[in-house]
Amino acid sequence: MDTLLLIKALILGIVEGLTEFLPISSTGHLILAGDLLNFNDERGKLFEIVIQSGAILAVVWEYREKLLSVSRRVFSDADAQRFVLNVAIAFVPLAALGLLFGKAIKAHLFNPLTVAATFILGAFVILWAEKREHRIRVESVDDMNWLDALKLGIAQAFALIPGTSRSGATIIGGMLFGLSRKAATEFSFFLAIPTLIIASLYQLYKERALLSADDLGMWGVGFVAAFVSAFLCVRWLLRYISSHDFTVFAWYRIAFGIVVLATWQFGVVEWTAH
Numbered sequence: 001m002d003t004l005l006l007i008k009a010l011i012l013g014i015v016e017g018l019t020e021f022l023p024i025s026s027t028g029h030l031i032l033a034g035d036l037l038n039f040n041d042e043r044g045k046l047f048e049i050v051i052q053s054g055a056i057l058a059v060v061w062e063y064r065e066k067l068l069s070v071s072r073r074v075f076s077d078a079d080a081q082r083f084v085l086n087v088a089i090a091f092v093p094l095a096a097l098g099l100l101f102g103k104a105i106k107a108h109l110f111n112p113l114t115v116a117a118t119f120i121l122g123a124f125v126i127l128w129a130e131k132r133e134h135r136i137r138v139e140s141v142d143d144m145n146w147l148d149a150l151k152l153g154i155a156q157a158f159a160l161i162p163g164t165s166r167s168g169a170t171i172i173g174g175m176l177f178g179l180s181r182k183a184a185t186e187f188s189f190f191l192a193i194p195t196l197i198i199a200s201l202y203q204l205y206k207e208r209a210l211l212s213a214d215d216l217g218m219w220g221v222g223f224v225a226a227f228v229s230a231f232l233c234v235r236w237l238l239r240y241i242s243s244h245d246f247t248v249f250a251w252y253r254i255a256f257g258i259v260v261l262a263t264w265q266f267g268v269v270e271w272t273a274h
Contacts, residue, residue: 005218006217006218006221008037008039009047009051009218009219009221009222009225010221010222010225011033011037011225012030012033012034012037012039012047012048012051012222012225013051013054013221013222013223013224013225013226013229014225014226014229015029015030015033016030016048016051016052016054016055016222016225016226016229016230017051017054017055017058017225017226017227017228017229017230017231017232017233018229018230018233020052020055020167020192020196020226020230020233021055021059021167021188021189021192021230021233021234021237022165022167022168022233022237022249023122023126023165023167023168023169023171023172023246023249023253024165024168024249024252024253024256025119025122025163025164025165025168025253026055026165027162027163028115028119028162028163028256028260029256030048031115031269031271032259032260032263032269034048035263035268035269035270035271036268036269040270042207042210043210043215045207046204046207046210046211047215047218047219047222049200049203049204049207050200050204050219050222050223051219051222051223051225051226052196052199052200052226053196053197053200053223053226054222054223054224054225054226054227054230055196055226055227055230056192056193056196056197056200057227058226058227058228058230058231058233058234059189059190059192059193059230059234060193061227061231062189062231062234062235063186063189063190070083070084079142082142082144082145082146083141083142085146085149086141086144086145086146086148086149086187087149087190087191087193087194088194089146089149089150089153090149090150090152090153090156090187090191091153091191091194091195091198092153093150093153093154093156093157094153094156094157094159094160094166094195095195095198097157097160098157098160098199101160102160105160105161105162109161109162110162111271112260112261112263112264112271113261113264114161114162114163115162115163115257115260115271116163116257116258116260116261116264117163117257118161118162118163118164119163119253119254119256119257119260120253120254120257120258122163122164122165122168122169122250122253123249123250123251123252123253123254123257124250125172126168126172126246126247126249126250126253127247127250129172129175129176129246130245130246130247130250134175134181135178136178136179136180137178137179138178138179138180138183139180139182139183140180140182140183141183141186141187141190143183144179144183144187148177148178148179151173151177152170152173152174152177152179152184152187152188152191153191154173155169155170155172155173155174155176155177156169156170156173156188156191156195157169158173163257163260166188166192166195167188167192168249170184170187170188170191171184171185171188171246172184172246174187174188181241181245182238182241182242185237185238185241186238189234
């Protein structure tokens with residue numbers, strides 16, 4: 001296996017793991033990193049799908065006790081049933097809108113100006129959300145009802161717009177709808193499990209012709225890197241939000257939006273190819 005290719009896989013796996021669950025858009029970062037590493041062809045796009053699974057597994061592992069408890073009680077306990085139902089309800093808006101408008105969004109909105117604009121606009125939404133009075137109505141994900149779940153699902157659907165950030169839309173949406181910072185963040189983790197698993201399986205099926213046993217080593221390195229970095233990131237984020245807000249991510253998004261514009265304007269990254 002080419003050593004340089006493994007190094008690229010390692011870097012991209014770390015980028016995926018560090019950005020998937022933060023409100024800063026993993027897609028935008030992977031596009032930038034993939035172009036700078038010259039790993040942005042069809043093989044590279046398939047690789048991004050594979051390493052996403054590593055990030056998902058990190059959340060499953062972090063919350064394994066909760067998930068195992070729910071799975072054992074789902075047929076007999078009302079709280080477990082409500083949790084599963086809430087995740088299912090929240091998943092529907094993005095799935096439905098993605099099937100209806102996914103191709104049109106990729107064709108018309110996936111361009112550098114849209115990505116940069118949503119990065120910066122999302123930053124101002126975060127700044128506004130953090131400045132307004134935060135009235136907490138739901139302290140824990142276990143206190144959510146089906147309407148809370150539907151609202152967060154609608155918020156997550158905004159992530160169909162390139163550069164928005166799935167986790168960012170869900171977390172900030174949750175806070176605006178009265179969830180505590182911790183509840184909104186944790187629900188975004190739980191909602192990521194079916195969302196990313198189904199999206200990954202669908203994309204793998206579409207790109208199945210590109211699957212090759214020769215790439216197993218590269219996939220393995222990227223998968224492990226994504227798992228480890230996502231696991232550390234999730235744990236860090238949970239500690240961080242206990243005493244901090246999301247303002248720093250807003251300023252980062254503004255800076256990254258400027259980077260998108262600069263790399264596009266000077267031809268450093270072929271954003272339009274994506």
